[in-house]
Amino acid sequence: MKQTTANQNITAQLETIFEAFKTRTIRRVFFVACGGSSALMFPSKYFLDRESAAITSEIFSSNEFIHRNPQSLNTESLVILMSHKGKTPETTEAAKFAKSKGALTVSLMYVETAPLADESDYTVNYSWVSAGHMEPEPEMMNYAILYRLSMGLLYVKEGNKKYEKLVSSLEQLGAVFERVMKQVTEPAKAYAESVKDEKIIYTMASGSNYGVAYSFAICILMEMQWKHSHAIHAGEFFHGPFEILDKDVPFILLMGLDETRPLEERALTFLKQYGEKVLVIDAKQFDLTGIEEEVKGYLAPIVINFALRIYALALSKATGHPLETRRYMFKVPY
Structure with a gap:
């Protein structure tokens, strides 16, 4: 399948993040967001629960993530955040908080520039259409990018081959x-x-x-x-x-x-x-x-x-x- 320019950009963003995965010890993943963005993260957590023997994960609402202040949040943590327009204040603060603990932060959003991007180590820009309309390139939608991140993490860290099957299936x-x-x-x-x-x-x-x-x-x-x-x-x-x-x-x-x-x-x-x-x-x-x-x-x-x-x-x-x-x-x- 020939990739569009947008798809190529997303793939390039992901490959840069995967290179960062290689340089870090990652023992725990925190999925952090609010509302619908948080709901999108459940399938990726399910995948990590099922597939990884060494990396655990949790889902937190952004504001509680800060106030609960998990003791396991540290330099060996990956924090994946999401906000549709990158303007959710609680999620932006959560990214800043995670970085203060030494965690690697990756944020997903629909737009290229936003406050959340400014507080994150890496960003990925997914595609989006309004409810009820068919996504023209669903391999670039938010669910798909979250899966590529979580499956890509296990591909890099544990050699999980399902990432390759995921990419071909998303097409x-x-x-x-x-x-x-x-x-x-x-x-x-x-x-x-x-x-x-x-x-x-x-x-x-x-x-x-x-x-x-x-x-x-x-x-x-x-x-x-x-x-x-x-x-x-x-x-x-x-x-x-x-x-x-x-x-x-x-x-x-x-x-x-x-x-x-x-x-x-x-x-x-x-x-x-x-x-x-x-x-x-x-x-x-x-x-x-x-x-x-x-x-x-x-x-x-x-x-x-x-x-x-x-x-x-x-x-x-x-x-x-x-x-x-x-x-x-x-x-x-x-």
Whole structure:
């Protein structure tokens, strides 16, 4: 596949960072961000948990990262931060804080220059399109770049060969997205009409997919649609949240292809038995031709998230509430 200039620039940025990895001892990775940017990091943490025998990782909300002040944050730490426009104050301060502890800092953002870039050792500039639109080069989107960073780290430090399979698979995502769009556009419109007047919608997932559920709950349903929501971990469903289920409560269940799928399957059985307003978005239902078998479980969240973007856009049209509408964000002091 011929790379565009933008893709070449991202690859060059990543290669520079990989060279930095070679010169540092890295024993712990901290993923640090807020809101939707934080949610994007869950699949990469899942990958590190599954694949690395020597490098551990954690996800922190930016402000808590500073106030909690982990004692394991030191010169052997890699801190990966993300802010869409690089202007989130808490994340910029978190980068500055991490550098003060001697950590290597790498930040992802959509723009080339921003306060966060000024406080980071390295930056990577991903591509972005608004919700519901197909990313023209999905191998350059934020999820993909996060994976390339985390898998690239293990490629450099531990010789993990999944990085090569990831890169070749990412090049196939455009075709996968096209097939998903054709498959879910009409069902998304029908679903949106059926729930447009609902005041609350729960989302549920596990493993590498949990961040997608979290993002949809807090960013799409709460922030962009002003609907009550909560992201429920499928493993925690039976430890309290399932008591809220009845035939009138809407649930969205995300089902991936990773090792935690049995948790989601158990939740599905219960949802079918006691609920009626249940939407299941199952990665098994999508044509993932071109994606290497060894990384399908890791890339499934990206595909599920793309499908949810189509549902989000359909919901905004059905409710007459544009995704860009805000009550407080960017409008009042906070």
